[in-house]
Amino acid sequence: MKKLLWALPVPATILALWSFAVAQQWLTLIPGPFEVLLAIIDFSFGTLYDDAYSGTLLTHLFASTGRVLGGFFLAAFSAIPLGILLARYGRFSALVEPTLGVLRPIPVTAWVPLVLIVFGLGSHSAVILIFIGSFFPILINTLLGVKRVPPRLIEAAQMLGTSEGEMLYKVILPAALPSVFAGMRIALGLAWVVVVVGETVGVPNGLGSVITEAREVSRTEIIITGMIFIGLAGLLTDKLLVNGVRRALGNSPLLPN
């Protein structure tokens, strides 16, 4: 409750400044907070305007969230094992890392045309783009996390009777977990960036497509509505990830609160 109280002044100030700027006609192309609030209500429940956006929140939200989670988990399930292998096996690393080094700096936006050509317009392409965007943060953080496991912990585990086969899940993974987890959070945040990029082309639903289409028909209040829901959805998925990992792994002191 106290936390909520502390969180309120900043958005309240933004709203007040925004309101004032619109009232003074400093901002002429942007609707005021009240108009946006109405748009939010109509977008969520569809009781006010009865247009193409009325009551469509859940459809778009589920479409975007599905793509985000699909691409994100695809990335996590491939990047975590690959990161472990790269950190543990020098030969494998020598074979693969140079290629990854060239692929990594290519921004996701540069992948868009190629992905569209290969996978066509539609949901698949968005998921693939999110996969590409989420893959590297998870890979790099897993790789570093595993490489930076203190040798002392390996020695301690050895002298306490841990075999080489058990070392991975008994010591290396728990020790690398904070880094892997940090990579996953960065990736999930990026996934929401990429979903908007991915949905600008050729998909009929999703919050990204809502924003793109609203711009084409100059519905600025819908653009802002879409932005607010993307922010909320991103926050929500991050909380779910944090709580999910906490629940799965118990009360580890290595994880953020």
Add this chain to the structure above:
Amino acid sequence: MPGVELSGVGKKYGTGERVTEALRGVELTLPQGEFVSLIGASGCGKSTLLRIVAGFERATAGSVKVRGKSVERPGPERGVVFQDYGLFPWLNVADNIAYGPRQRRLPADQVAGIVDRFVKMVGLDRFRDRFPHQLSGGMQQRVAIARVLANDPAVLLMDEPFGALDSLTRQTLQEELLGVWQELSPTVMLVTHSVEEAVFLSDRVVVMGGGPTHGVPGHVTKILDIDLTHPRDTTSPAFNDFKRELLEAIHHPAHE
């Protein structure tokens, strides 16, 4: 059967021209239950010798046996206490202590009994649910000691275990270690920089000298029996005679 038996132990690093010889010809036998300290200037190879007995490194010459068995790799019968503790930060005190017994696949009630016993022996009963980062250095080292004792080790290998602690904590832990040793009587090899610590705790003190910076491989220069009864009075003349003799041996080794 001796607790630890080292004969002709040597260690070389590197190959060809760039080879450095860290240890040569170490002969040392510890009867079971003996407390031996290794002391000497930095680079004399005392820590290397301990790591060889632990199985973290392989000797390049000679043989290393613990209770008659050749040392091939690290194992729970040789518990190691590190200067920097090496506790698992994601496990609480109780789970750190339970780690070894669980690795041995002991039944849960037996593990609980072992944890209970050793968490009490090192005086951390009230802290069993705490994580390492919530404990002071002295408390962390107590956990580390309890963690290896939980494996009922034949040999306790300690590499400057109290080197990072303040002097009051160090004294307390030395006395506690002595208590533990008298109760469980493991064979102990302790590497230390402190002459006082060596004389206070040990049955015998092994002085080492040489090392790559001196142009001779690390080797044993002197072995001194400390025939004082416990508890030892660190201010007594006899105690200080031993200290003086050791300091002399460390700083002015007899040339061989």
